[in-house]
Amino acid sequence: MNGAPSDAPPGAPSVNRLVPAPLETVTLPEAFAFPEGVEHWVRAVFVASVDGAATIAGHAGGLGNDTDKSLFALNRALADVILVGAGTARIEDYGPAEDDRQWRHLRQGRTPTAPMAVVSHSLDFDFSSPLFTEAPDDARTIVITCADAPAQARAQAAEVAEVVVAGRSTVNLSAAIAELVSRGLTRIVCEGGPRLFTDLLRTGDVDELSLTRSPMLVAGDGTSILHGARFDPPADLSLASLYGTDDGYLYLLYRRTG
Template identity: 45%
Template sequence: MHELRRGAEVPDALAPYLDVDRSRPRHECWVAGHMVAGLDGTAAVGGRVGSLSTGPDQALFRRMRQLADIVLVGAETVRREGYGPVRLAEEAQEWRRVRGLSPTPPLAVVSRSLNLDWDAAVFREAPADARTHVITCAAADSQRLARAEGVATVVMAGDERVEPEAALRALAGLGRRVVLCEGGPTWLGELVAADRLDELCLSLSPLMGGDPLPVAVTPPGAGLAEFDLMGAMSEEHTLFLRYERKVRQPT
């Protein structure tokens, strides 16, 4: 047991996340989750994340997208949170340009129903070099699929449902090797169950009493996934924890 003491001030909260080597993932791409939870593990308050996220967490949330080749999110989060395309500060865009990346990463929405607003900003206002992706499966409605194809890059990854492995293989094939998943809990749980979550950046907000929705909802029968704590920071009573999937050494 070690006591965690308040250490030196971190001048740039994003710097420890930028320093992580994500170039050697266990599979085709590195998947980092970024979530905020209350002290009781709740992932939403009144169906939205808003009042759960403190000022420091909101600031980090916006900036974390800088390191992503693509931002992956479940459709219910897009519907509830009214997601738009990713927007980054000018310096963040320049950081990406220097590294040969598009100035902003595209968003990828996972959906079987394709019950999405195709006129929404998330599709219509995405820049041409970061077109929003829709990841779906063969069971999707053909008319909705045609609408999706008109405004987004459609990725087929499974028959009756989106298979996480197929989705991530397809994204890696498109050159997206660092995938930042912003939830929601259902889709994140699918990634955990498929053992595809390499990193979890978890902000702990100092409150309790939100919705009975944990940060990840794994499907029944999924085993436990173990993680190592790699970093911890705090600001204004919000705790920023960074975990990586425990890698078992061969015996």
């Protein structure tokens, strides 16, 4: 599996590598290329403040800088499919992925944009929203649900999206990942939300976490990157690489151990 070519376009954003070996500058495609030689790879992507807040006033957008925004677009360009929970899709007003000119060359031989795959049990969607009606024919939105989802909503979803049924009473995430891989969608980028990320960790279906650490303190009782019952024992991660920019932001790649 080839993550990204090393010949990044002129002016591509760069970061300073701090770990594993200091290097003054590395382009984002070099730093965040997907690994080669693996059957599939699931990368979760988040931004969080120093004190762990994943949102400001309910949205993640205020935490990132320009480099983080470029990294977000890069991960979408590298992805074969973009996985997101229904709650996050509604709160962040999701539409189809945009064709990003800066990273367009990374999608040679694939569709111009990756399809969205939205996980939902209830299928409580507005099926007339851009997420469904504006998705291109070659990257139709995918709805991942379970067999016990409301039949009428499933029928509505099938009119505007590809429907994947994984599990009986709840969505079986391992089966859902396997279905995506069977369709050739092997580079999976999960953009949250916190509950979906927690569930993917619990089922062992996350390989990597791309975490931007914002030099902010938010406080309050807002959202973190995880939500759900406490892990016992905690899920261990290993730091694969660490990058920084002069404005105090850190960009980390963690791998799941075990």
